[in-house]
Amino acid sequence: MAKEHQDVIERICGEAREVYQRISKKQKPQMRLPLRALSNVKYKPDPGYFQLSGKSKVRTLTVGNRKTFAQTLKMLAMSKDLIHTKRHSTKREAYYQAYNWGQAAFAAQEESDTVMDDVEAMLATNREQLNFRADEHGGEVAGELVVIDKDRRTGKRLEIDCARFGSGAYSVPTVVEDLAFRTAAKFILAVETKGMFERLVEEDFYDKHHCILVSMGGVPSRACRRFIRRLADEKRLPVYVFTDGDPYGYFNIYRTLKVGSGNAAHLNEYFCVPQARYLGVTPDDITEYKLPTHPLKDVDRKRAMDAMKNDPFIKHHKPWQAAITKMLAMGVRVEQQALAKHGLEYVAREYLPRKLKQTDKFLP
């Protein structure tokens, strides 16, 4: 068994032992959980993601919480079983498996999701390490990267060459904890849309610039963020992000990828990508590249003002404040495909190469 798995099993058994010992001594069993709320979150540029401030609550067994208490222990046991049988369970499957827990069965999936969040926070880990997984798209990859996985049937090492998918791509699984990587690439380029991803594949971009292309498909899923993070950490690669130039691209996609989100602060440690830098499309690009734009919608304007006022990440970074202020003054947003005005190949032959010569000018 891998070291990480042994470590998780050890933590699960540790929790169980404490509960057992208190019961043996005729004391009420208890569990300690970090407080998961925005009021318990802090932001510092280093390490670069939202963190829990350390407040925690102790859950002692009472008549009122006996069901949740039992469910939490059963969920820990389920995780231990999963790791031993080398299986993963989606949140939905976990909910249905718990149908057989008698009085401790969940009334609805929201209940089991909450208990799973508790277990994650309690063990200071992410649910993927507990062999739970989300039912979501993990993003797509093409470029100078060999992903090293295992053949489940033989246990043999499996090398997946992401430069040999033709017009297709490697689809990232929902759990990436056990993947390893081999690459000589110089950077990772994470793009918002599958359309732009396929454009760059078609233009042989990753060949010419020795990089790894990742299609996030909108707001990156946990799996996609974790994949980029692990790859960037292990191979010491810079990560450049290429989205539409609008509040959705800036905050929902880029900010989430880089520093995480407020309401999942206990997880940002695993899922943020602090090395990410914003390549474009910026408000400055609109004038520099004479790009067609669309007027900002009310919702865009509102989101931008709100971020200027309340988002600790934006408040910390002056260049971002300048960019948002410029966007609001211009009153327009710009799509990454707008570069096609200058021809389909322009983005790969002109725009990106020019940008990549001045990576220090990327937004933080």
Next chain:
Amino acid sequence: MAKEHQDVIERICGEAREVYQRISKKQKPQMRLPLRALSNVKYKPDPGYFQLSGKSKVRTLTVGNRKTFAQTLKMLAMSKDLIHTKRHSTKREAYYQAYNWGQAAFAAQEESDTVMDDVEAMLATNREQLNFRADEHGGEVAGELVVIDKDRRTGKRLEIDCARFGSGAYSVPTVVEDLAFRTAAKFILAVETKGMFERLVEEDFYDKHHCILVSMGGVPSRACRRFIRRLADEKRLPVYVFTDGDPYGYFNIYRTLKVGSGNAAHLNEYFCVPQARYLGVTPDDITEYKLPTHPLKDVDRKRAMDAMKNDPFIKHHKPWQAAITKMLAMGVRVEQQALAKHGLEYVAREYLPRKLKQTDKFLP
């Protein structure tokens, strides 16, 4: 150039020639387009998809339609260029490329999308064959299949073995027209969720049952449907569909995959999968496998009643009417993950193998 591409180029040039000849004779140029509306749709079990009835309209150049007329001709020229340069353009990119058409530029992307639909219908083809593509997820594949693509750089044949991706998968590109296949699989199993797809991969299902797994990720995209259709046609494989047992799974996913949809009738010929059969989860399964259920929502009930009354596909197939009637009488829906109540491996070891012994009992 491939034969299909030559054929499309020939049709584009044919249209252009007609317009040119009429102008040379000082006649007003015109184009003939099939009427794209539900009133021009018919359904027959053979060939098994919604078809256009043949009504068409002639668009003659007038002062009022001069812009649309010009845009349609420019769009035909763009397609010809794309085929010659071996590039593909998303709908969004096409809209931006048209920024340089002077007075014929589009005011909004909806306009250019409509002209693209016109061009598709006029040439009796699908936009993928015109080298246009949607910006959408194409589905994921794992199993006993080798996809044959080309290396864009060398032009050499590329073999992609979908049984060698470990926990990952092959991500289907948005344009699949030029892919070829090699397989000894016995059937294709198309599943609704990525969660169930990964479950079956983890249980070695495709090895044990010699099949190809496709994750549709909800309602299958055009690329996903076209991929399944081409693979099933060329390799003469049956297609079994495994979704949640609710109106969304029955109609939005299964019915769309099998016969297409009413408002895109000129395309169903390419995107439907008439050989698809519905494996489950059915209302009968709820009692037979003692599955946990959820009450039907009002929107479920409404959609089901509407389909019984108005959907020509459901009206044609008695077994479907019986299933829907049973669902409405029971008042419940069931998720495919509900089988996890009997253990994570149950779906792969018990449910599917039992079902696959009686494929004649699948819903049509």
